[in-house]
Amino acid sequence: MKFFNHLTFGQYVPSESLVHSLDPRCKIISVLVLLTGIFVVKHPAVFALWGVLLGCITAAARLPFRLVLRSAKPVLILVLFTASIHIFFTEGDPLLQVGFIRITRQGLVMAAYMGLRLLFLVLFASFLTLTTRPMELADGLERLFSPFVRFGFPAHELAMMMTIALRFIPTLLDETDRIMRAQLARGASFDRGGLWKRLKAFLPVLIPLFVIVFQRAEDLAVAMEARCYRGGAGRTRMYPLCWEKKDTAALGAVLTLVVLLVIGDRRLFF
Amino acid sequence: MSIKAVNLGHTYHPGTPLETCALKNISFEFDRGTWFSVAGHTGSGKSTLAQHLNGLLLPMEGQVWVDGMEVKEKSRSLQEIRRKVGLVFQYPEQQLFAETVYDEIAFAPRNWGVPENEIPQRVNLAMEQAGLEKNCLKRSPFNLSGGEKRKAAIASVLSSVPDYLVLDEPTAGLDSYSRKELTSLLVRLRSEGMGILLVTHDLDIALQFSDSILVLQGGTQVVWKKPQAVLEHLQANPVPGLKLPDIAQLSAALREKGKNVPLTWQWKCLKTALFGEK
Numbered sequence A: 001m002k003f004f005n006h007l008t009f010g011q012y013v014p015s016e017s018l019v020h021s022l023d024p025r026c027k028i029i030s031v032l033v034l035l036t037g038i039f040v041v042k043h044p045a046v047f048a049l050w051g052v053l054l055g056c057i058t059a060a061a062r063l064p065f066r067l068v069l070r071s072a073k074p075v076l077i078l079v080l081f082t083a084s085i086h087i088f089f090t091e092g093d094p095l096l097q098v099g100f101i102r103i104t105r106q107g108l109v110m111a112a113y114m115g116l117r118l119l120f121l122v123l124f125a126s127f128l129t130l131t132t133r134p135m136e137l138a139d140g141l142e143r144l145f146s147p148f149v150r151f152g153f154p155a156h157e158l159a160m161m162m163t164i165a166l167r168f169i170p171t172l173l174d175e176t177d178r179i180m181r182a183q184l185a186r187g188a189s190f191d192r193g194g195l196w197k198r199l200k201a202f203l204p205v206l207i208p209l210f211v212i213v214f215q216r217a218e219d220l221a222v223a224m225e226a227r228c229y230r231g232g233a234g235r236t237r238m239y240p241l242c243w244e245k246k247d248t249a250a251l252g253a254v255l256t257l258v259v260l261l262v263i264g265d266r267r268l269f270f
Numbered sequence B: 001m002s003i004k005a006v007n008l009g010h011t012y013h014p015g016t017p018l019e020t021c022a023l024k025n026i027s028f029e030f031d032r033g034t035w036f037s038v039a040g041h042t043g044s045g046k047s048t049l050a051q052h053l054n055g056l057l058l059p060m061e062g063q064v065w066v067d068g069m070e071v072k073e074k075s076r077s078l079q080e081i082r083r084k085v086g087l088v089f090q091y092p093e094q095q096l097f098a099e100t101v102y103d104e105i106a107f108a109p110r111n112w113g114v115p116e117n118e119i120p121q122r123v124n125l126a127m128e129q130a131g132l133e134k135n136c137l138k139r140s141p142f143n144l145s146g147g148e149k150r151k152a153a154i155a156s157v158l159s160s161v162p163d164y165l166v167l168d169e170p171t172a173g174l175d176s177y178s179r180k181e182l183t184s185l186l187v188r189l190r191s192e193g194m195g196i197l198l199v200t201h202d203l204d205i206a207l208q209f210s211d212s213i214l215v216l217q218g219g220t221q222v223v224w225k226k227p228q229a230v231l232e233h234l235q236a237n238p239v240p241g242l243k244l245p246d247i248a249q250l251s252a253a254l255r256e257k258g259k260n261v262p263l264t265w266q267w268k269c270l271k272t273a274l275f276g277e278k
């Protein structure tokens, strides 16, 4: 019995692949480009090409395809919700009418588009967290935002907060899991009774969890102070980011592909 | 009346890159009224094993039987098994949540549906067994001292009146006095007919009190025997990360030098062999 599975949260999965070894900045920009592309494209054939591209990146990252798909599980409800809204609330040529519920052709098409878009969005975005260590990710973001520091943008602080939050998500999931087990061993049950009863059953989990979280936060703050942490100014890095030729190549390839797909989409569509 | 494991195996995250085989082919059996220890280095699978005995983890290979009931998914006896087999997690004080120590200890019996008028008795008995002072009852469990917290957490499991008690490294982080208190509590419970399973990496305690010991290494079973036989096995085939007690090392070194002493972990036994009866 396992209550949380790290992998469903798009956690980093180590592997020796090209995608893993790219500079985080390259990956962040590439994902942004891909996501923009997904929102622009409209033709079904191009959607199929997104699917192919997804398969290619999965192979290049040496990840099992199932694992990538599984990272979309938490947002599946959102996808279905969006799709059903479009099915039921789009005006157009009616295909089916039962009482006040009317399904239109345009509605079905829109539902498929929006559902697929969201799905691709999540799947492509999940590559970022699947193939990049949280630390690298935060590093990359800090560097990307560093030009705005002169305007007072707290790039380092934000990156540090993000690093800490990301770093503690798996730990806290583990702790939650452990505490739930400990309470189960004392006869607690989390899946019986009505909603109120179930919510109340979580108190014996939440209270110890809060105690642990605050304890950890305090420990961490003391540890940071003990090592003279004083923010980003003048701070050097143990592993400085370094932009290599393969990063330029990868970003170039992604850009070209997306531009081609968008142009192709325009041609097919009009 | 026993707990039995047959060829038990468990793998975390099967079919993913994080796949870890935590247990493989583990078999043992121990009765009520006996003390069974599981010893091994960190990561050898001790905690994983402990959680199989009350159905928190279900066997992926092999079986676990508790008093003739198999631990299986959706089995109706799972709740009954959880009541029979009390499990004290590592650092159990981290599970404390209630407003008062009384409510904390009453949590388990209330969950098992014990009538409210019998609960004060249960709480009193559990507190006495765990050696917790009466004046703690109305205090918040968060204001107790470290040792008292540990006792309160153990009392909160004892209040289920389990037939078996599984403890995962219960002595970790305790001072030597609290450690002695805890082992004498376990000895007392055993004499009252409870089955004790102690998970530990401290061979000293395991050898001293157990009726039988299982040694794990990297998820596999090294040896499951009586303490003396386990000591002899470990002396001949050392397991990395498991340190033999000082006396055992001393007696082994003396034997190597040709002294006629038994291989033992008991100072008394070694002293008698060296200096004769006094």
Ligand SMILES: Nc1ncnc2c1ncn2[C@@H]1O[C@H](COP(=O)(O)OP(=O)(O)O)[C@@H](O)[C@H]1O
Pocket: B012, B013, B020, B021, B022, B040, B041, B042, B043, B044, B045, B046, B047, B048, B049
């Ligand atoms: N929840 C878990 N998810 C994945 N792997 C785990 C989990 N718990 C333990 N493991 C792995 O299983 C092995 C055995 O762990 P554990 O049973 O905790 O050993 P021990 O209690 O002897 O230190 C270790 O390699 C550990 O990394």
Ligand SMILES: [Mg+2]
Pocket: B046, B047, B090, B168
């Ligand atoms: Mg452990």
